[in-house]
Amino acid sequence: MEMPRVAAALALALSLIFVSMAGQCSGQLQFGFYNGKCRDRNGFQRDVEDIVKQKVKARFSTDTTIVAALLRMQFHDCFVNSRTGWYPVQTGRRDGRVSSAQNVKLPSPSIPVPQAIAAFNSKRLSTIDMVYLLGGGHSVGVAHCGLFQNRLYDFKNTGNPDPTMNTTLLKTLQTLCPQNSNSNNSANLDQDPLKSSSVDKSFFEQIRLGNGILEVDQQLALDSNTRFSVARIAGSNDFSFQFGRAMIKLGAVDVKTGKDGEIRRRCAAVNSPSGNSGRNIFNIFG
Numbered sequence: 001m002e003m004p005r006v007a008a009a010l011a012l013a014l015s016l017i018f019v020s021m022a023g024q025c026s027g028q029l030q031f032g033f034y035n036g037k038c039r040d041r042n043g044f045q046r047d048v049e050d051i052v053k054q055k056v057k058a059r060f061s062t063d064t065t066i067v068a069a070l071l072r073m074q075f076h077d078c079f080v081n082s083r084t085g086w087y088p089v090q091t092g093r094r095d096g097r098v099s100s101a102q103n104v105k106l107p108s109p110s111i112p113v114p115q116a117i118a119a120f121n122s123k124r125l126s127t128i129d130m131v132y133l134l135g136g137g138h139s140v141g142v143a144h145c146g147l148f149q150n151r152l153y154d155f156k157n158t159g160n161p162d163p164t165m166n167t168t169l170l171k172t173l174q175t176l177c178p179q180n181s182n183s184n185n186s187a188n189l190d191q192d193p194l195k196s197s198s199v200d201k202s203f204f205e206q207i208r209l210g211n212g213i214l215e216v217d218q219q220l221a222l223d224s225n226t227r228f229s230v231a232r233i234a235g236s237n238d239f240s241f242q243f244g245r246a247m248i249k250l251g252a253v254d255v256k257t258g259k260d261g262e263i264r265r266r267c268a269a270v271n272s273p274s275g276n277s278g279r280n281i282f283n284i285f286g
Contacts (some may be wrong), residue, residue: 022236073208109214110149113223116216123253131220131229134248136239139203140196142186143213145177151177151215164218166210173213201239204230 040046111119120130151162152174161170169191176185188196191211195202204221208230212218221230233239262271 002090011060011269040262054213077101091190109143109216110150111216113216113219113225116224125249127225128229129246129249131226132243133250134217134220135201135207135230135233136199136246138189138214139199139201139219141189144185144186145181148173148187148215149177149179149214152177161233162215164210164222165212169211189213189217199243201233201236202236203241208234 027140116134117127117130120127120133125133150156151165152170153161155162163173165173173187176187177183190196190203191206191213192202203217207217207221210218212221220226233242236242265271
């Protein structure tokens with residue numbers, strides 16, 4: 001087990017605070033929000049962050065994809081309508097009272113970079129925040145054929161593949177996703193086989209080589225708004241710090257205060273006095 005990957009998973013999960021005892025907590029973001037506030041059913045004080053650490057360690061030992069899953073949850077939660085803090089920083093973010101797929105309006109894999117910038121700006125996140133968040137979030141995980149097959153055969157109705165894709169990668173992906181096959185195969189978003197499970201700057205190096213899987217990823221390295229930032233990050237030594245900084249800002253997007261939101265009794269479902277609590281797509285810990 002590689003320690004950087006374990007550390008990344010733990011850092012990601014610390015922000016999520018997946019515990020059933022949160023009913024005694026209230027919701028303002030602050031450092032150490034849960035210190036001394038959460039107790040189990042027997043009245044004993046519990047160390048929330050330690051509980052999360054142990055849960056993630058146990059899951060990571062059998063399933064390294066938890067890193068990508070937690071990153072995805074963080075992005076969905078803060079861009080849509082649920083909860084999370086981030087890294088060992090401010091916690092105490094409330095849940096939304098609605099958990100519905102209809103509320104998920106996230107940028108598509110083919111969104112033009114200027115539109116992606118506008119979407120992030122609407123959440124008070126800068127262009128460089130977007131570059132770190134998209135690139136860092138896509139440094140792990142996979143994409144299924146349906147999300148990029150349009151780039152392989154008839155890109156933008158030209159009858160040809162996307163000319164920005166590395167030709168070696170193109171041939172590999174055409175084998176993986178045959179034309180008109182509806183294949184559900186998948187490809188790593190970071191095409192460096194040694195780093196596809198690590199949250200690091202490798203993704204930025206790969207898209208500069210034409211190895212972006214999603215259209216928006218490849219365009220990050222080509223668009224005039226972002227290509228210089230991509231080049232700088234690919235050659236930098238401070239990716240972890242800067243990505244963490246961007247994730248902290250994401251964790252503070254649309255925080256619910258006053259009477260808005262709730263602290264869920266079960267993270268996977270909204271509270272409901274009628275007992276019909278609804279569902280949440282993500283249930284990381286089973």
